[in-house]
Amino acid sequence: MKKTIRIGTRDSELALWQANTVKSKLENLGYTTELVPVKSTGDLVLDKPLYEMGITGIFTKTLDVAMIKGKVDIAVHSMKDVPTQLPYGIVQTAVLERASSDDILVTTTKIDFEKPCTIATGSLRRQAQWLNRYPHHKVVDIRGNVNTRLQKLKDSDWQGAIFAKAGLERLGFANGDAIKSPSFTGAGEALHWMLPAPAQGAMVVVALENDKFCTEATSKLNDIRAQICTHIEREFLRTLEGGCTAPIGAFAEIIGDEVLFKGCLFSLNGKNKLEIEKTVKITNYQEFGKKCALHILNNGGTELMAQIKKQINK
Template sequence: MDKIIRIGTRDSELALWQANTVKSQLENLGYKTELVAVKSTGDLILDKPLYELGITGIFTKTLDIAMLNGTVDIAVHSMKDVPTALPKGIVQTAVLPRATSEDILVKKEKIDYSQPCIVATGSLRRKAQWLHRYPHHSVVDLRGNVNTRLQKLTDNNWEGAVFAKAGLKRINVLPENHETLDWMIPAPAQGAMVIVALENDAFNKEATSKLNDSTSEICTTIERLFLKTLEGGCTAPIGALAEIIDDSIQFKGCLFSLDGTQKLEIARSIKVDNYLNTTQENLGISVAKELLENGGKELMLKIKNALK
């Protein structure tokens, strides 16, 4: 194993934590590795919401290019940032054991939710779900890496900001004063890390596939196919969560209007054995089609027109 696996990563603290996690796991298996840090457009442009930049996979595109031109061998991503359609020549090789998928509200002090207040998030999904539950609140845009967003919360007159709990826990910056939003359906694949490699790179595909967690792969595949079928990308308020509980896969998904006034939700349960043995289309696709047939198609059209 003299070959060195060059691991591409963004240079934020969280991205480096994720890449170093993969690095240590590969080295434990006897592989030699090195990190190659690359800045992404999403890290450089902090004054516009993601959906306004009009780029799918804004945090992953730079690493895709680095892999395709031979600068790096593999890349490690927060899976929720990865487009559902990977670039030609790049394939998913492993999903690591998933951390918590929960969203949390980081607060400055106790909040009276019955009163008007200001909450920050850069996510259309979080914004729509928040306004659906609290239509009398205001939601402002929040961009930047985890540390930057926490600092912005401190520096502004907001009551709180919404984060993915997994990211804050991973780099040990989870504030004590936070609240779990158990009513908020997370982004598809939230809390999961994914490794991608070149399709024709047998060595690195085999090496990284040893890190794959089958439970996480099943659940994130269902969620991402739900997202792909709805054609949401990162520009629509779409949530999805699949969990394996005992011998069943429990799925719930949602689609909201941008202002949170409209809500479409769907839930389904299927035995794991039935899911693995079925020749029918994937659960994520079938529930998304059902949602589209029950108002989702019209709502997606409204969202796309509003974001043009």
């Protein structure tokens, strides 16, 4: 009997795009699939910053439970939303070819960065890096799916808001420097200087470890270059013990037979910055992210992480 692979996904427009991409790829390989949309806590609670909600994997937990209860067979996530420690019995089976990892500043008018500005982002990482570069600016929290955040920017007196470029491109909202959705028109500027969240721009598929049919099927979608780079970035994050609650950036890139890695840890106000840039042979990529994180921890990072946790847990 041929099994239908039930694909669990959040029901936001972007999450459905990602799930449909996996659905199409599996069906092109001859598998039968169906989508099972599920709302997550992160989608339902929009009036609190993520770090204040104190839940690991806020966008993935509901799908994890659905999988363990047998309601879905696999789940598709934006990899940056996935905790570095997966629940017992659930395994990563594929990292798809990575899209852009850049952050992008979306604006409705031209900005004079020398003057005071208000920039919206719900990410501590983006907030800290922005304040490090523009200490005279103000950052405010913003939540919701892509369409909701674009609408909030349109209705506000903010000068701009920061998004993941990959999300805007996947929804067809980004075309060069132009940003256009059904209800929003503005401009976008890629922030090449800002280190992304670990695994930003990557999509991951997870399945139950003991489900041989689904693990074998989805493993055929794996992109080895994306897998290596995101492994290093997430290992860096896991060793720093950042999760969603610290301003941590990480990006790995394969160049020839080497991997170039850049990582950073900031204080919440952006004033203190610890960073590292190193290369390693691809064949030695295992434990590389951990080694880079230990360098940060041994050079002021342990104290800075303790300070961040104390401030967040007040």
